[in-house]
Amino acid sequence: MTGAGGAEQGVPPGEAAALSQEEAFARIRLLRSPNIGPITYRQLLGRFGEARAALGALPDLAGRAGRPYEAASEHRVQAEIAATRKAGARYLFHDSPDYPQLLAHSDGAPPILTYRGDLAVLGRPAVAIVGARNASAGAVRLARDFAHGLAEAGFTVVSGLARGIDGAAHAGALAGGSTIGVIASGIDIAYPPEHADLQARVASEGLLLAEQPPGTEPLARHFPTRNRIIAGLATGTLVVEAAPKSGSLITARLAGEMGREVMAVPGSPLDPRSRGCNQLIRDGAVLVQSVEDVIELLSGFDGIPGSRMTASLQEAQSQWQDEDRPLVAPPEICVADLLTSAPVAVDELIRQSGAGAPSVQMALLELEIGGRLQRHAGGRVSLS
Structure with a gap:
């Protein structure tokens, strides 16, 4: 520059x-x-x-x-x-030709990333592999084998460098091809500490990405935002083993909301670490049992996922987009008056206010800069 x-x-x-x-x-x-x-x-x-x-x-x-x-x-x-x-490290801006296109089209994509490694891996088809930190030995081996097979087939494996399934996925992918690690800390901090060597390998042999500024410790609130990047980079997300209400399920559901493929490996109902995967399958994720299953799903992916987790959400969003909206802008205070501490969809504010979308968005922008607005997943907002 x-x-x-x-x-x-x-x-x-x-x-x-x-x-x-x-x-x-x-x-x-x-x-x-x-x-x-x-x-x-x-x-x-x-x-x-x-x-x-x-x-x-x-x-x-x-x-x-x-x-x-x-x-x-x-x-x-x-x-x-x-x-x-x-x-x-270097900076990657949202309008750079090297910025990953799949991520760019996801909701709330990070405008600026810092990175170490080879940006060329962003040009290959990607699959995210996530799962439990306290994973079973069998699931760790399965994640490593899946990642190795997918990397050999030409996929870049994306994960979060956490303990358990994430670490196994990166290790397997490095042995077979390329991988992307997305971390919840600054680019200069290794977390967990025992993965410092693995993180260095990912940065030197693949690509390491961070949204947070250097020096930022991996706080709890950073992990959901890290998860949205993992889901946004990949055509599909595979959950190998996960408990209910885990971060891995958040990643999978974010992938579903983005219209990506969601896959899960089934497990024993007697093992709490498998209940998250079984729940995903019950909710519409595709059951997979082999690398070939994943390759078949993602190689022919045409933008319409085989999983059915978000059909109703996508239909609702389509209906919102097709409807005409009034263009008369009321005073900004009307938008603020419609807000409470309970999150509400921006589209609902547009409907209830009778204002055009640009007017409502500008009112929300001013409220947010003034510290009075909080944004939530799924395009919802509330008063701070």
């Missing part, structure tokens, strides 16, 4: 060569500013055209929600860029 200020700001270039150093620096600063998430970030870029202009507009937008506002400091961003460079 070239542009004024590049020598001072020193953004590790990544692959977005057309992006100036100034704009890259401003984008990082915008995303690290208070109350700016992936959706708000994209809406601001869409409205103002560039991050520098959006940064200048933040105080006024927050002021409309009745709150003072201060963007992330330049010093903080400079420190982050230095830490990224020290870790041997």
Whole structure:
């Protein structure tokens, strides 16, 4: 990347060569500013055209929600860029030609990722393999064998570098081909610590991705967002062994909501670690028992999953999109008055407010920047 200020700001270039150093620096600063998430970030870029202009507009937008506002400091961003460079990592922006297309089309895709490794693996078909951290010995071996076979067949195996099934999937994939590790911490932190060597191998022989800034510890709230990246990168997600209400099931259901294939290996009903997989199969995931089953499902994938987990959700979304909506915009306060602490779909706000979608989205944007709005999965929002 070239542009004024590049020598001072020193953004590790990544692959977005057309992006100036100034704009890259401003984008990082915008995303690290208070109350700016992936959706708000994209809406601001869409409205103002560039991050520098959006940064200048933040105080006024927050002021409309009745709150003072201060963007992330330049010093903080400079420190982050230095830490990224020290870790041997680079930035990948959402409009880079190397940004994975499947992930780009998923809800709330991360606008900026940091990475170590070979971006070429993003161009291959991908399958996510996830499961229990306290997995049984048999499930660990099964995950390793599945990953090895799928990697040999030309698939990139995606997982989260956690203990148990994740670690086995990465190890099997490295022995047979390529893998992508998505971590819930900064790119410079290995978690769990015993996977430090495995994480280093993934970064050197495959690709390591992180959404959080360098130095960020893997907090509990970061794992669901990490899971959405895993699901978004892959054509299908395979759950090998998982308990009910586990993070692996969250990943699988996110994949279903994205219209991707969801697969599960059945297990004994007597083993609590298998109940999550059996539940997924009951709810419509495809039962698979061999590498060939997965290859058959994903090689012929045409955008219509064989799993039936989200048919009703997809039909409902289609109906929302087909309906005409009034274009008269009411005052912003009407949108705020419709919100409570209980999450509600944005489409429902549009219907109830009688406003056009752009007006409602702008009102929500101002509320979020002002710290009064919280976004939830499935396109829902609530008051903070």
